[in-house]
Amino acid sequence: MDYRYLGNSGLKVSEITYGNWLTHGSQVENDVATQCVRAALDAGITTFDTADAYANGAAEQVLGEALKTERRESLEVFTKVYWPVGPKGVNDVGLSRKHIMEGINASLARLQMDYVDLYQAHRYDHETPLEETIQAFADVVRSGKALYIGVSEWDADQLRRGQELARQAGFSIVSNQPQYSALWRVIEKKVVPASRELGISQIVWSPMAQGVLSGKYEPGKDAPSGSRATDSKGGSQTISRFMDDKTLTAVQRLKPVAEQAGLKMSQLAVAWVLQNDNVASALVGASRPEQVAENVAAAGVKLDKDAMKAIDKALSGVVETDPAKTVSPEHRPA
Numbered sequence: 001m002d003y004r005y006l007g008n009s010g011l012k013v014s015e016i017t018y019g020n021w022l023t024h025g026s027q028v029e030n031d032v033a034t035q036c037v038r039a040a041l042d043a044g045i046t047t048f049d050t051a052d053a054y055a056n057g058a059a060e061q062v063l064g065e066a067l068k069t070e071r072r073e074s075l076e077v078f079t080k081v082y083w084p085v086g087p088k089g090v091n092d093v094g095l096s097r098k099h100i101m102e103g104i105n106a107s108l109a110r111l112q113m114d115y116v117d118l119y120q121a122h123r124y125d126h127e128t129p130l131e132e133t134i135q136a137f138a139d140v141v142r143s144g145k146a147l148y149i150g151v152s153e154w155d156a157d158q159l160r161r162g163q164e165l166a167r168q169a170g171f172s173i174v175s176n177q178p179q180y181s182a183l184w185r186v187i188e189k190k191v192v193p194a195s196r197e198l199g200i201s202q203i204v205w206s207p208m209a210q211g212v213l214s215g216k217y218e219p220g221k222d223a224p225s226g227s228r229a230t231d232s233k234g235g236s237q238t239i240s241r242f243m244d245d246k247t248l249t250a251v252q253r254l255k256p257v258a259e260q261a262g263l264k265m266s267q268l269a270v271a272w273v274l275q276n277d278n279v280a281s282a283l284v285g286a287s288r289p290e291q292v293a294e295n296v297a298a299a300g301v302k303l304d305k306d307a308m309k310a311i312d313k314a315l316s317g318v319v320e321t322d323p324a325k326t327v328s329p330e331h332r333p334a
Contacts, residue, residue, distance in 0.1 A: 001044030002300045004280045007174030008199025011117065011148060013076050015274055015299040017047040017203060018292070019283040020059045028287050030062055037066035039289035043296040047076040049177075049203070049283055051122055052107050053083035064111035072113065078203075079107045080152060080177075082122030084333055094332045095125035100136040104145050119146035120177060123328035124158050131165060138169035150175035150203070155326045156194035163198045173200055175280065178326065180204035181213060182272045182311055183242060183251075183318065186325040192278045201280035204273050208284075210239035212251060213269035219245040219252070246318055253314035261307055263298070270298035272311060 003012040018040040020033065028036070040048070050063050060079060067075060081103040084093040091098050104119060119140055125133060137149045151162065154176055166173050176195060178187045180202065187202065195202065208214055242248075251265075258268040273282050284295040303311075312319075 001046075001296065003046075005201070006118070006148065006203075006280050007201040008172065009148060009174045011076065011174070013047040013203075013281050014045050015281055016043075016045055016270070016296050017049050017078075017281040017283045018045050019049040019205065019285050020063055021051065021054050021205070021283075021285060030065075032288070033062050034066040035289045036286045036292055037063065039286070039292040040296075041070070043293050044299075045292070045296065046074060047078070047281060049078040050111075051080035051083070051120075052085045052103055052110075053080070053122065056085060057106070057110050060107055060110035064113065068112050076117040077111065077113065078118040078120060078150070079111065079116050080120040080122035081107070082125065082152075088334070093334075095121055095128045095133040095136075097132055097136040100133070100140065104140050108145060115144055116146050118148045118150050118175065120150040120152050120175070121154070122152050124151070124154050125332065126328065126330055127332050130161060134162060134165040134169050137166070138171055141171050148174045150177060152177035153179070153326060153328060154191075155323070156190040159191070159194050159198060159200060163200070173198070175201050175203050177203045177205060177283075179206050180273055180276075180279070181207050181209040182269060182315055183209045183213065183247065183320065184325075185319055185321050186323055188321065190323040191326055192276070195278055202276070202278050203281050203283060204279055205283045206238075207273040207282040208266055208269040209242050211266075212239065212242040212247070213254070213265060215251060215255060215265040217243065217248055217251075219248040250315050250318045254311065257307060257310045257314060260310075261301075261303060263301065264294065266294060267298040267301070268303075268311075270295055271301040271303055272308075274298065274301070275303055275308065 002015045004015060006013050050059050081100055082095055086092045140146045151173060163173050180187055254265055258265045270282050273279055286292045
């Protein structure tokens with residue numbers, strides 16, 4: 001396992017972060033989820049990412065239980081706030097001071113921890129003054145309940161304004177958590193240049209494009225039984241944008257590229273995002289312990305220029321690059 005600094009900070013994180021979106025507390029039984037966390041630790045992963053909204057708090061509970069016997073100082077634990085949680089009342093959502101202060105306390109209780117290493121704005125809240133949000137995060141840091149602050153899916157202008165206010169409040173935003181993969185490159189034109197300017201790293205989610213870049217979905221064929229594309233609890237919706245035959249055909253052209261690099265297609269996908277030096281870590285999940293070791297093999301891999309060109313050629317015509325796709329809801333979700 002290799003480690004990288006998170007933004008312009010002294011915090012190092014593992015190149016592979018174990019995330020439990022769509023798995024813990026919903027798709028995967030708790031004992032299997034714990035086995036996956038143990039496999040992550042055994043593989044050298046020290047960084048774990050969750051959110052209050054994942055399975056409405058259950059994902060945080062499962063992660064906290066799985067980690068409670070570990071030395072806390074040896075871990076980097078991340079969580080988030082924004083999406084509706086709990087009974088989903090009018091103030092159980094967004095980035096108001098009320099929701100942030102109540103949210104961090106609830107997350108820490110579920111995680112059975114005194115602090116998180118990184119507390120992240122899970123989206124940009126257009127209904128709360130940014131000054132209010134940033135001041136609340138500053139107070140969370142000063143209280144010792146979070147050591148660092150990050151965001152997720154903020155566009156370049158939001159990052160610039162947020163960082164300006166954060167520095168005035170006495171802290172810095174150190175990370176952004178966007179979707180990023182060889183198929184979804186919307187951060188490259190604006191978000192990444194702004195982040196480099198501001199001292200912000202990317203912690204990228206869905207580096208395998210919801211599993212499509214693993215090559216297991218083939219054009220003209222039904223999705224494998226038990227796969228994310230057949231999951232009725234939300235997985236099938238998140239993967240749908242990549243499930244057209246043109247995209248699936250292009251992905252199959254990556255097989256010889258992966259073979260030439262001595263990698264599985266899933267490993268090639270994770271290694272690809274790690275070639276971007278603004279990416280601090282790639283988020284991977286697992287529904288089985290053996291998947292963790294497979295993903296970790298992408299850490300430290302250096303793809304040569306020929307491999308990178310071959311990937312671009314194989315996926316030509318199906319890659320999304322529009323920076324306008326980095327967007328948060330105009331109104332808080334109910």
